[in-house]
Every structure is written in C-alpha cells, then in structure tokens.
Amino acid sequence: SQQGEEDPQALSIQEGENATMNCSYKTSINNLQWYRQNSGRGLVHLILIRSNEREKHSGRLRVTLDTSKKSSSLLITASRAADTASYFCATWGSNYQLIWGAGTKLIIKP
Amino acid sequence: DVKVTQSSRYLVKRTGEKVFLECVQDMDHENMFWYRQDPGLGLRLIYFSYDVKMKEKGDIPEGYSVSREKKERFSLILESASTNQTSMYLCASTPSQGRGSYTFGSGTRLTVV
Incomplete structure (x- = not known):
C-alpha cells in the first residue's frame, strides 16, 4: 500500500539548476525518509x-x-548529471513497515 | 557500512521453473523484506520477516514463498515461475529497534520466458 505521493512524477532540468520534489502523506508520522534509486539499482x-x-x-x-x-x-541544489535518478519518500506505517510513494523521476540535462 | 547482498543482478528463467532469490545482510538486522518493483506500480511488498523462521505476508504474496533459516539470509522462492513474475526484485533490511532507514540490496532483474 502507498501512503506517500510524490509530485511531480517526472522532472527534467538543466545541470546546475535546483530540483524540488514534493511528497504528501495521509496519516501521522514518526519520521519521513527520502531515498534515491539509480536506474536498475536498489534504493x-x-x-x-x-x-x-x-x-x-x-x-x-x-x-x-x-x-x-x-x-x-x-x-537538490546545484544539480549534477549524477543526480539523475528516481527519488522516493517513505513513512513508517502502523505495522512497523515503511510505506512508499510512487517516486519522482529526475533527469538532469547536461 | 551495512551491506545487503543479492546473489544475482540478472536472472533468466523458464516458465514453470522453481526460482530462488537469495539475500544476505551482514549487520545482524532482525527485519528483512522482499519487494518487487514494476513500472507504474511502485514498490510492492511480497513478504517480510521479523526474526529467524518467522515470516509475514505482504501485499502480494501469491505465487511466492520465503525462507529464513538464519538471521542473515532471507530467500524468496518462486514455486513455479510465470511470465507475470518478470520484474525487479529488491531485498531490504532494518534493525528492529526504532524506526530507522532500510538498507537495500542492488536488486535482481528477473525475466521469466
């Protein structure tokens, strides 16, 4: 199940620009975490x-x-090509597991 | 650094085969998780384990089973692989204390043909 919703779903910016991603969640939280996933890799x-x-x-x-x-x-300030990845937010659910958003795909153009 | 190791980066199996995906962590974490990730569907929890020999179903356990005979190893088993199980499989672990972060393996891209 998903609690977090990232916005936007995809973002493409020039190298050097700042990138902003948003996450909304539904229930009260203990903490909120952000993860990065490079293409074809783990978070x-x-x-x-x-x-x-x-x-x-x-x-x-x-x-x-x-x-x-x-x-x-x-x-993410002063973006670099290496920042190209998907970014996920996650919060702890009531059953002691992280609940994940759908992610924002960030592309940094050279 | 905590390390979570998944035995294969890429795997190609035939329909009907029994498939084992292995995950090993080296930091004595109690909790381990198996997810699958598909485009547009995000991370979906298959099974998790809070301790040795314990297992709990996640959101999509059908067609899968797991084994946790040792604390450091959590295996995902596809009893009879099907093409709709073609996916990226991710293993993660976290300590039982507190609500901290997960450590993920590098993922296994499984293709069932």
Missing part, C-alpha cells in the same frame, strides 16, 4: 527527518517537513 537512503523537525540539510540536499499539511519537500 539508497538519503535523509531522515523526524516529525518534530521542520528542516534538515545534508550536503546539497535540503528536506522540509510540514506536519500540518502532511507534506515534505526535497531540494
């Missing part, structure tokens, strides 16, 4: 933001969380 954990946090940074990544709107955004 890699990027960043976790707890429900009592509003913003978190990791290198060129910035994640915000608005629990009143049940939404999160992932900003």
Whole structure:
C-alpha cells in the first residue's frame, strides 16, 4: 500500500539548476525518509527527518517537513548529471513497515 | 557500512521453473523484506520477516514463498515461475529497534520466458 505521493512524477532540468520534489502523506508520522534509486539499482537512503523537525540539510540536499499539511519537500541544489535518478519518500506505517510513494523521476540535462 | 547482498543482478528463467532469490545482510538486522518493483506500480511488498523462521505476508504474496533459516539470509522462492513474475526484485533490511532507514540490496532483474 502507498501512503506517500510524490509530485511531480517526472522532472527534467538543466545541470546546475535546483530540483524540488514534493511528497504528501495521509496519516501521522514518526519520521519521513527520502531515498534515491539509480536506474536498475536498489534504493539508497538519503535523509531522515523526524516529525518534530521542520528542516534538515545534508550536503546539497535540503528536506522540509510540514506536519500540518502532511507534506515534505526535497531540494537538490546545484544539480549534477549524477543526480539523475528516481527519488522516493517513505513513512513508517502502523505495522512497523515503511510505506512508499510512487517516486519522482529526475533527469538532469547536461 | 551495512551491506545487503543479492546473489544475482540478472536472472533468466523458464516458465514453470522453481526460482530462488537469495539475500544476505551482514549487520545482524532482525527485519528483512522482499519487494518487487514494476513500472507504474511502485514498490510492492511480497513478504517480510521479523526474526529467524518467522515470516509475514505482504501485499502480494501469491505465487511466492520465503525462507529464513538464519538471521542473515532471507530467500524468496518462486514455486513455479510465470511470465507475470518478470520484474525487479529488491531485498531490504532494518534493525528492529526504532524506526530507522532500510538498507537495500542492488536488486535482481528477473525475466521469466
């Protein structure tokens, strides 16, 4: 089952530009996580933001969380070709499993 | 670093064959998961396990079974492979404590012909 919904489904930008992806979820959360998946590979954990946090940074990544709107955004600054991937948000469900969004496919054009 | 290893990156099997997909993790994680991923359908949970010899059905267990005889190894079994089981299969693990992140294997692209 899916709780998170990413928006947009696909995003194509020029190298060097910033990329913003959004995630909405339905129920209350303990934390929200973002993952990256390069084509044909497994998912890699990027960043976790707890429900009592509003913003978190990791290198060129910035994640915000608005629990009143049940939404999160992932900003990648100064994008690079290597950032081309699919990005997923995930939240913990009531049965102690991560529930996944459908993902945003990001393409960085050289 | 936690490592989750899936035995094969690519696999081609014939319809009706019994297929074993192996997943091994090296950080003593209690929880292990098998997903399949298809275009437009996202990640779908097949089976998961909270401990040795324990297994729970996920959202799409039909046509699959699992085995967890040792803590580090979680095997997915396709009893009689069918073409609609052609997919990317992903294994993941996480500790039982807290609600942290999953560590994924590199995936197995299975084609059933």
